[in-house]
Amino acid sequence: MTAPVIAYNTFVVAVGVAAVGFAAGVVGSLCVLRKRALVGDAAAHATLVGVACGFLVTGRRDLATLLAAALVSAVAGLGAMVLLRRFTRTRDDAAIAIVIGVSFGLGITLVSGIPAWGYADSAGLEQFLLGHTAALTAADATLLASVACVAAIVVAIGLKEATLVAFDAAFAAASGWPVAVIDYLLVALVAVMVVAGLPAVGAVLVTALVVIPPVAARFWTDRVGTMLLLAGVIGLVAALVGVAVSAMRPGLATGPLVVLAAAAIFGVSFLIAPERGWIARRIRARTLADAWSRGLALDACLRAAGAGDGTFTPVDVEAAVAGDRQGGRRAGAEAFAALVRTAAVAPVAGGRDAWRLTAAGRALAEERRRRLDAWARVIEHDPDDAREALTIDLPAPGAVLGRTGAGS
Amino acid sequence: MNAAASGPSPASSSARPPLVDFHDVTVAYGRRPVVWNVDFEIDEPCLFGIIGPNGAGKSTLLKAALGLVPTVGGSVRFGGRPLREVRSRVGYVPQRETVDWDFPVNVMDVVLMGTYARLGWFRRPGARERELARASLDRVGLADLADRQIGRLSGGQQQRVFLARALAQEADIYFLDEPMAGVDMRSQEGIFRVLADLRAAGRLVIVVHHDLRTAAEWFDRVALIDMRLVATGPTAAVLTPENLRRTYAGHIEVLEELGRAVAARGRTS
Amino acid sequence: MVFDPSKNGLWCVWAAGGIACLAVAVAASGCGGTAGPSGRGRPRVVATTTVVADLVKQVGGDRVDVDCLMAAGIDPHSYKPTPRDADRLAGADLVVASGLHLEGKLAELLERLARARPVVMVGDSLPPDRLITVGGGQHDPHVWFDARLWSLGVAPVAEALARLDPPEADEYRERGRAYVARLEALDDRLGERIAAIPAGRRVLVTAHDAFRYFGRAYGIEVVGVQGTSTESEAGLGDINRLVDLVVTRGIPAIFVETSVSDRNVEALREGARARGHDVALGGRLHSDSLGGAGSGAETLEAALESNVATIVDGLKGAP
């Protein structure tokens, strides 16, 4: 790894970015759950207006003034978004897009106009926003850390209300919660975090850390509390990885690397998460479909065994399965091959392309039919909860229902 | 066993393949089955009801027939042919809440959509299509509302707009998903009368419906569904108390209990 | 009442199209106006950056109206053109730019503008072999920090002015020569003062990589935290490398710039202080643009003098 003692700058940047990563992950989760993932982006764009107005009004360029002005305009921008949605027919995503476009346009207009309107020394106003992650100072890091703590505490305290509003705003309003106030609080929290993070790590990094960790966390858990914490941890880890890689070689911009680290974690989560992961879902869908096809094939064999000389050809079975499976011929052929593999069917001597059910195959087929009938009875007589136990791969009803106490 | 009145015998009664043939249709969301091994046929044009309690998979069965949801097993054939080949002859009336009624289109625009499948990519609807749309609107009694934005219609009127769109498609088989949900009595009457005209004109109309009273009154044949097929056939033969009990198993007991409780409290207060 | 202007509402599209065509028609009709130079007495020259504007002023004197697109203190990369700038450019008899891609996208445009009216790209008129390449076939555009090399760009400007205003041609060439002489004298003076800094400490660390020519011309090692363009983002690797350099070489001071944010330099100083080496902030250098009115660095000569003074003061000071 790096030199035994971590370079001072790396340490400071690591602390600062990790704090932003954690806070953004936690607060971002609430935004993502509230279907407002890009609110961070809107806030980031709205800050340019604040910076320009701050300079115009106060004429000063020091960090505190511009930060305060940027915060005011970010909250105003997001407030406008909420108002747009309440008083006009415009929908959510259009409202966010309008705020992004118009506020940034106004920002650019002001910044470009300032030198022409006779204000000296207006250079670098815009630079104020394009922070370089690698150039964090101790002051920046402490600011970010404190904002992160505040954000985490506020969310921890208000988690119950925030989750309620995020899940079902109508119910929350009905049961007396001040939905509008909670909404504005969340919006203000995002604005504070974006404005604090902006000069330090830049707009795109903040937007990314508000969106990517929560979405990645969503793959691993179904509980809100765990999701918030996990998103925070993912943001933190992404920050540390990005910083470490960037410190290895000159020429690697730190901010974007943190984003790419977060994206990598998202990619991994998307693919291999146990329950909701893409691979898991594909496998589950596949195994269920194959099990069902094998069942149909067995059924067809049993039916054929009962008629004529009890033999059948693979083509008949494939046709029966194909007729019932959108996979068509291929599903039928696979099902039949599976039966052969499990010695459920055996070729009849005499060279004709004829097969018959083996004893084991017959037992399996009859067991499946028995389960079908048993489940049919369960469905008829018992209310919903018994039916919950039924799944496509036909578990033995007795064993499963034993738990729910209903008659099998 | 699948206590289906018309068993899954391969050779159907008449020489012609059935108009619509549900063959062992099974649909599952993830691991949980919603429609389980449903197997029945409809042989001649009629007003056919798919009846059952809420959450019984009626709509899912309909969507499976139209290829809108993937099936785990089984297939649906139309006159012996897969859906792909007969798409334009099949009309679909979706549930009302699947659509954003704030969408900037008016009644005529929506009804004209029924004719787009035949027009293909680039041809614009011409006089013939407009005439067809106006005729469809006439049949559902909305001719004078052609220019009104759809958001400004009542529930019943919106449902009839969807119906007019299906009529404009001049299909032979119509699937309607809960057309009577949230519709006032007078409009239900109007819609059922239009469906009866369709049947008289030799079309097959399949309706997912939940209200037993109007079902008995209007449908020629029904299928009772509660995740699996309970029974199918002529309405009178199928809607027996026994079949209803088996379809609404848990639900009826709950209803009866409720009825007894209300009656008891009524006496004492 | 529903705002439905007509049965099919297409008239709006035609109205919009109409406005656009009208604009085109006006453009076509008015194109004659800008063909030749206006031929009025004093030639109007538009310069892109303050450095170039100063050069034209030195050569043209008060015979020439010089208009500068980028105000003082503006970094060329964050320059936002306004329609008024288009007016200036359209009305200019001569356009003088710094060149070598300093002005970013504006560069291509000026190349095409050269067809309609005289354009001088100072950087591009210099002998390529004496330019510093920065990889990818590009040259470092900050040539004006090498006074002698920059003076080679004076002659083309003088010639352009001479062609533009023939009666004053000799005056322009004379002023040009005088300016070149002043620049060469300045070059020698700067060399001597930098040489006075003890060799070990002769290292100039700045926010962004704009002083290569200065280093080469006056024999001082130059290091920038950020790449040549103010837009590319510094990496942690760069900062750690520089902290090591500052600490091991015991560099007493590092410098910030007028048109670039100080964040990089601040981070550097803190890094060094953490390793026990206190680095002073050596003062603000003029990099991409000269000082504004009253800043004492309105001309290139004044700016270079002030830069060298700041550097010498910073590096020569108490160890």
Next chain:
Amino acid sequence: MILLADGGLLGGHADIHAWAMATAAVVSASCALVGTLLVVRRMSLLGDAIGHAVLPGIAVAVLAGGRAGGPLVFVGAVMAALVTVWLTRGLRAGGGPEEDAGAGVVFTTLFALGVVIVSAAPPGTHIDPSCVLHGDLTFLPFDTVPVAGLPVPRAFIAGAITFSGLLAAAVATWKLQVFVAFDEAAARAAGLPVAAVTFGLLVATALATVASFDAVGAVLVVAMLVVPAAAAELLTRRLHTMAAVAVALAVVGACVGYLAAWRFSTSAAGMIAVVLGLEYGVAAVLAPGDGGLARVWGRLALAWRVAREDRLAAVWRAEESGGERGPATWRSLLERCAGWWLRADGSLVHTADGWRLSPRGRRDAEMIVRSHRLWEAWLGRHAELPLDHLHPPAEWVEHHLGAAMRQRLEAETGGRENDPHGREIPPEA
């Protein structure tokens, strides 16, 4: 426009500004046209996503030797835009995040990739993030190409071609776009090529966005894509009218924006976005039916009518019950204004012992009292409400009953002469 040119308002270089405006108009028209479909299909943030996500496409194209603003860079940007859309929808299909969260993940990642490519590229390569984000409309007119002897800006030609192409494609496939946007399930059931239609829209969005980069830069494209369409959605009720109005708003916005930028010497692209925002604001207020103004006006008109009618009824009741002054509510400001108004329009006449109803005033008052008492009678019969519960609902309903409704009420209450309180119901005038 001609006035502007001749009047020298534009400093004598009218053609430069005219070309700039024409370019802005054509570009914003393309964006507005595509934006209409994006807004109604809730894909507005796609523009923002594409705006950021094209940086890697452009960076790679420049590294491969493409000239800024040249064809190679154009292709690179369009490819990056399509990758963005493909990834966003792919994530969604694979069980990933919702539409805008998915877009957020994709475009921030691609933008970061772009910055890394730019930073890691040999220093001094010309491309840098900010030139992608803030294009400039101002100097485009200088970059001209002779067309039929006339120097036409290259950007205008590209914009015009893009717009005409998009317009042609839109007009041709409009009906399918509308059907798929309105009811995708029914469209798929009817056998329409839903995937192809959606892909066509996404390609059009990529083209419109990338074509506008030179003029306004990545972020302001979002304003051009969404704002005119959102404003048009408030003003109109049908999609193609909405598209037409959106295009009109965009073109007017572009021209006015540019002129304002000239007047206040600010960035043209920024001012255009601001003007588009103002247009949206005006649309939100003026929208017929449910706009801000319409709603407020409706409430005010109703309150004014109720006050006038209450005042008339109060005077009538005072006369009916022997002339002492009506209830104390007369002194509220609205009531007093109503009183003055009624005097002004001749409903009330000043006589020796105070205000009396004129014949016309009396007829109006009787209708209000009749509605009031008929409603009380109806409630009394059908709602089994105790006597003192009848007055408040009637007090409100009386302003909303027309003659036809009164007739039905009279029929339903068996034509009784007086209300549950025993007071006589005035006959229909």
